[in-house]
Amino acid sequence: MRQQSSPHLSRGFSSYGCALALAALVALAACSKKEAAAPAPRPVVASIVHPDGQALQAGSLPGEVQARYSTPLSFRVGGKIIERRVRLGDTVKNGEIVALLDPADAQKNAASAQAQLDAAQHNLVYAQQQLERDKAQAKENLIAPAQLEQTTNAYASALAQRDQAQQQAALAKNQLQYTTLVAGHAGVITAEQADTGQNVSAGQAVYNLAWSGDVDVLCDVPESALAAFAVGQNASVTLAALPGRKFSARVRELSPAADQQSRTWRARLTLAQPGPDVRLGMTADVTPAVPLATAAAQHGLFTLPATALFHEGRQPAVWVVRAADNTLELRRVTVTRYDERTIVVSEGLKDGESVVLQGVHTVSAGEKVRAIAPLHPEDFAS
Template identity: 65%
Template sequence: MLGLALILPLMLAGCGKKPPPAAPPRPVVAVAATADGQAPGLSLPGQIAARYSTPLSFRVAGKIVERKVRLGDVVKPGQILARLDPADLAKNLAAARAQLDAAQHQFDYARQQLERDQAQSRENLIAPAQMEQTRNAYAAALAQRDQAAQQAALAGDQVNYATLAADHAGVITAEQADTGQNVAAGQAVYNLVWSGELDAISDVPESALASVARGQRATITAGALPGRRFAARVREIAPAADAQSRTYRVKLGIESPPPELRLGMTADVAFAAPDSAPSATFTLPSTALFHDGQDPALWVVRPGDDTLELRRVQVGRYGERTVTVTAGLQPGERVMWQGVHTVSAGEKVRVVAPLHPEDFAR
């Protein structure tokens, strides 16, 4: 009885202990999502390039004896750019013309012989077999004369091919051979970029390829020409991705490019929003973006109990410091802006406003 009397007060004392107080809600920076005024288009870096670029080469082999233009020179159609040593080609032309003269002499003799034999055949002075031989000799002489004439014409063209002329107006952007060098037929000597039409070239990631289509309008801005905007239109989309970057090259034709827009300038390509673009999009700071597996996600504060919910979303554009959410979020929902890697789903939080919200929205 004495032991029971001692244990009973201890048990009663143990039942009177209070549970430990619950941890206070974690303060988090969250802001109500506000829909953008309009759906933004895709914006990607690019560069200015010529629409047409041609490697210039001689159509015959030889030794370069003269070059008349250099890197960066502006050329006109028909302008002489370089010459080959014409000595060997001139000898080939002389030999071809000599063969043509011989073939022409043989043809004239065969024609005269045919005329004599035809006159004698009408008088039955020669046998039919001899007449057939004369006709055969005439046909062979005619074929040899025509072949020699074509060979002489080809040799004459090759002499002309020893002079390299520009086919179009443009700018020399590369030199692949120099004076004194022996070049093969078709070996590039210069690279000519045609003047006039310019393109803006941009590499589009596969995640944004669906928002680009042929004929789509875009606006080009060049860093070297601040405040200037140039209209463009998508004219070509690569059918396959680049093996290394896994991006698709898109070429946009620039409408009426000014002379100040130079080749190789860096540019920003702002694609117009397609008609199928979502009507409600949200621009959030990049610090708000989290992930759920392989998908982008946001931490959303539930309105009833102020607990965190991890919400998968679709991102239409990744900016320098912002992301544009196109699906998965509703206006007015509170989105966590900071510390997304320090919380967990279902955690109770206390929402506080950012001290300087403009620093996150830039």
């Protein structure tokens, strides 16, 4: 005989199943909320920064050998060059004639000035004789005082004309001498800028003369290495044309302002004992006594791409990824220079810190991130 189930028992099992299903759904929802509360760290483009000098692969800077003094040689009057006595690379002595202008016009001017001087001298002699006669006659009251005054004035006028003629003659003589170009110092001809038969104006360069004596090495110094090239600092110089030899040098001069294009400072170092085999124009490597990386670290300059710059109010700042917990920190910095693609930071950063380079306006302080290197580092090169 079959037994029938109670309706109350069926409804109890149904309610129990619904409760189990509801509990499972609640558990799944709780797990989902727990997973959403801990998202993966956000990737950001960042890079470890170092002082500028540590990025230099070599401890030296390229340079060039030049004479300490180099001046153009030019005529002090205009004219036509009729002779050049030296050529490029020739060694000249002090007072040596290097070129000549056509002297015809200058000779005529000098002759004319000399003739005027002779005439003025003759008039002065006549006026002096007349003055002496009138003075003698005035003592005897043979002439009127007014006549003596006229004679005195005539003598004074003749004397002034003679003096003027003397100056004109001297000037004409100098103009004639200026048609001869003379080297004012011993040295080497490093450039020819005019040729025989050419008409040149007064002051137009004909040659360039590099003086003998002290020899300098010129190099362009970046801002991060300025401390190593202060005036008076020692350095060693090697020349590609003279392998195996090292020369001592001292910084003699450092330009007060940076070049507008290269943003570097021109330094002049004087070689202690260059020797005759050191030729002008040789390429050199200049190694300062203070290592470049050390100088840069002392200077504390960091070059960053302009895309890393953020602002906290009106103050410049950058995002720094803290190494301890990989969270973002907004760090105020001091920017000493703004360039087209880069900025130079002097305060606020330390060597080895990681700085966000891109997307600085999409992150927030305290955010946990994962630093990744730039896909194309050359885009962020300074």
